[in-house]
Amino acid sequence: MNTKYEEVLKACLECLEACNTCFDACLKEEDVKMMAECIRLDRECADICAYAAQAITRNSPFTKQIIELCAEICERCAEECAKHDYDHCQRCAESCRKCAEACRKMAA
Amino acid sequence: MNTKYEEVLKACLECLEACNTCFDACLKEEDVKMMAECIRLDRECADICAYAAQAITRNSPFTKQIIELCAEICERCAEECAKHDYDHCQRCAESCRKCAEACRKMAA
Amino acid sequence: MNTKYEEVLKACLECLEACNTCFDACLKEEDVKMMAECIRLDRECADICAYAAQAITRNSPFTKQIIELCAEICERCAEECAKHDYDHCQRCAESCRKCAEACRKMAA
Amino acid sequence: MNTKYEEVLKACLECLEACNTCFDACLKEEDVKMMAECIRLDRECADICAYAAQAITRNSPFTKQIIELCAEICERCAEECAKHDYDHCQRCAESCRKCAEACRKMAA
Numbered sequence: 001m002n003t004k005y006e007e008v009l010k011a012c013l014e015c016l017e018a019c020n021t022c023f024d025a026c027l028k029e030e031d032v033k034m035m036a037e038c039i040r041l042d043r044e045c046a047d048i049c050a051y052a053a054q055a056i057t058r059n060s061p062f063t064k065q066i067i068e069l070c071a072e073i074c075e076r077c078a079e080e081c082a083k084h085d086y087d088h089c090q091r092c093a094e095s096c097r098k099c100a101e102a103c104r105k106m107a108a
Numbered sequence: 109m110n111t112k113y114e115e116v117l118k119a120c121l122e123c124l125e126a127c128n129t130c131f132d133a134c135l136k137e138e139d140v141k142m143m144a145e146c147i148r149l150d151r152e153c154a155d156i157c158a159y160a161a162q163a164i165t166r167n168s169p170f171t172k173q174i175i176e177l178c179a180e181i182c183e184r185c186a187e188e189c190a191k192h193d194y195d196h197c198q199r200c201a202e203s204c205r206k207c208a209e210a211c212r213k214m215a216a
Numbered sequence: 217m218n219t220k221y222e223e224v225l226k227a228c229l230e231c232l233e234a235c236n237t238c239f240d241a242c243l244k245e246e247d248v249k250m251m252a253e254c255i256r257l258d259r260e261c262a263d264i265c266a267y268a269a270q271a272i273t274r275n276s277p278f279t280k281q282i283i284e285l286c287a288e289i290c291e292r293c294a295e296e297c298a299k300h301d302y303d304h305c306q307r308c309a310e311s312c313r314k315c316a317e318a319c320r321k322m323a324a
Numbered sequence: 325m326n327t328k329y330e331e332v333l334k335a336c337l338e339c340l341e342a343c344n345t346c347f348d349a350c351l352k353e354e355d356v357k358m359m360a361e362c363i364r365l366d367r368e369c370a371d372i373c374a375y376a377a378q379a380i381t382r383n384s385p386f387t388k389q390i391i392e393l394c395a396e397i398c399e400r401c402a403e404e405c406a407k408h409d410y411d412h413c414q415r416c417a418e419s420c421r422k423c424a425e426a427c428r429k430m431a432a
Contacts, residue, residue, distance in 0.1 A: 001345050013337055013377075020381035021325050027148055032141040040135055043151060044276055046382070050374050051267055053337075057344035058370070060260055062289055069281055076277070109237050121229055121269075128273035129217050152384055154274070158266050159375055161229075165236035166262070168368055169400070173393055181386055243364055248357040256351055259367060 004106075005056045008067060011095075011102035012056070015074060016049040018088075018095035022081065025088040037080050038089060045077035045096060052103070064107050071103035112214075113164045116175060119203075119210035120164070123182060124157040126196075126203035130189060133196040145188050146197060153185035153204060160211070172215050179211035217273045220322075224283060225272050227311075227318035231290060232265040234311035238297065241304040253296050254305060261293035261312060268319070280323050287319035328430075329380045332391060335419075335426035336373040336380070339398060342412075342419035343370040346405065349412040361404050362413060369401035369420060376427070388431050395427035 001009070023042035026035040052070045055063050078096035081089040109117070131150035134143035160178045163171050186204035189197040217225070239258035242251035268286045271279050294312035297305040325333070347366035350359035376394045379387050402420035405413040 001341060001348070009341075016377065017325060017333075017381045020378065020383075024148075024325070024383040027144045030141075032144050033139070036135045036140050039147065040132075040277075043274075044278060046378065047267070047270070048278075050378055051263070053340065054263070054344065054370065054374055057341045058259075059344075059348040061256075061292070062260060062264075062285070065285055065288065069278070069285060072281065073278055109233060109240070117233075124269065125217060125225070125273045128270065128275075132217070132275040148385075151382075152386060154270065155375070155378070156386075158270055159371070161232065162236065162262065162266055162371070165233045166367075167236075167240040169364075170368060170372075170393070170397055173396065177386070177389055177393060180389065184385070240364075243360045246357075248360050249355070252351045252356050255363065256348075 001057045001059060005063070008099075008102040008106045009053060009056050011099040012049040012052045012070065015095045015099035016046050016053070018092040019043075019046040019049065019077065022088045022092035025086065029086070035084070038084060041073075041077040041080050042092065045073050048073045049099065067103040068107045071100045071107065074100035074103065109165045109167060113171070116207075116210040116214045117161060117164045119207040120157040120160045120178065123203045123207035124154050124161070126200040127151075127154040127157065127185065130196045130200035133194065137194070143192070146192060149181075149185040149188050150200065153181050156181045157207065175211040176215045179208045179215065182208035182211065217275060221272045221279070224315075224318040224322045225269060227315040228265040228268045228272070228286065231311045231315035232262050232269070234308040235259075235262040235265065235293065238304045238308035241302065245302070251300070254300060257289075257293040257296050258308065261289050264289045265315065283319040284323045287316045287323065290316035290319065325381045325383060329387070332423075332426040332430045333377060333380045335423040336376045336394065339419045339423035340370050340373040340377070342416040343367075343373065343401065346412045346416035349410065353410070359408070362408060365397075365401040365404050366416065369397050372397045373423065391427040392431045395424045395431065398424035398427065 019042045048070045055066045074096040078093045081093035127150040134147045156178045163174045182204040186201045189201035235258040264286045271282045290312040294309045297309035343366040372394045379390045398420040402417045405417035
């Protein structure tokens, strides 16, 4: 893979982990209804991060477009997660913001 | 792709659609907590069906093992969905059972 | 899933199948080197089609952006496949073009 | 995610990167025909590693079965890559073997 993508790859993999950890934890919370949008966006965000990681490492001709989409989905997931006080949500919001920034910087 | 897999491919694609439709609908139900295990398994099942569809169509050397795993996950998802009276759950359970059968038959 | 997406979903699934069939066939051709770009783009295109199918069926809030990206990747894959006379390439080019059109129409 | 899976997750992500790097490099080699099986298995292996990473991090009820399948695919990819002297193939074979071992150990 192109080494200039190392930082964004790392950010995507950390975000994938944080989103899936949050997805699993949200499904176990007492008030699942309150977490419904978070569950939905965690899946969206984990999936685009996995897809971006594949694209980056195989040197996809579409990497730029894919990480731009990744930034947008990460931002939306960060916004939703930030609303909830749970540790898993706060950590997820932080990982999503970092990943969005890394993607935006790289795509620019 | 190998035409002998046509039936199982069709079953996987229908199951993918039913599981994701059920995932989306469960997240919108009044009592989301009751649907938590269904939401989790819908995602598991949609993902293995998508993975199996990719494997079948690219003539993967691991198709047999992948559709065996697909059968197992479909069976678990069918079991959970069958517990709930919602139309989306009953339809999903039916698609999962059909897909599991098609996978078992093909893998045998 | 939202029924207005039925046509584009169908196009994505047919394109996924055509791209993976072409990927497998290209790897078995006599002159694999000539097919290298086709192999690369078949994988790119199959993967975005699988991802779009997941997004559409789970009613993703990002469906519009995902199918726009799908259209772009399909167009590039169609262009490459159209250069080769093999049946699997011509069929793939046709499926990619149809999928690109369905995605563009839907996203508009 | 369950922290006992940390080592296997790390191995899967390194293997994903090595396989996709090898996939891209093989497509650019002079003799692509000689690399055809490597290209095919690199994709198979990258995809199961991505799938395993998703399963592990979302605490999938099927993690054990998925990493067993991952081990099998990694072993086959390692075998094929080990036949070729290219650095990208040798590095990929090494990552595949490590990942297979981590998966086997964890699944036991």
